[in-house]
Amino acid sequence: MREVAGALQVIVACAANVGHRIAGIAASAQAQRAQLEGSRQAVGEMDRVIQQDAASAEQASAAASELSAQAEELASMVSGFKLAEGKASRMKPARPALAGRAGPPA
Helix, strand or coil: CHHHHHHHHHHHHHHHHHHHHHHHHHHHHHHHHHHHHHHHHHHHHHHHHHHHHHHHHHHHHHHHHHHHHHHHHHHHHCCCCCCCCCCCCCCCCCCCCCCCCCCCCC
């Protein structure tokens, strides 16, 4: 009978040890889930910022194209003015538009 009681005590102790280990695994899984959720949110925020940057770049490109067209139109209008003979112009001649350039002049 003592052998049976001793064996049952060992079984109970092992079962308690397994229970503690399962609780540890569950706690680790919960911590990993929280970390993964944080990572998912960070990736979502980065995606949002990248989309905003792309939209800003597209708007800047459109604005640069519009300014280039307006500069060409203004140069065309100014070229129609004539100065009286013998009078020196203080204005520098307009530079030709730089084809395909979206940024400010260097």
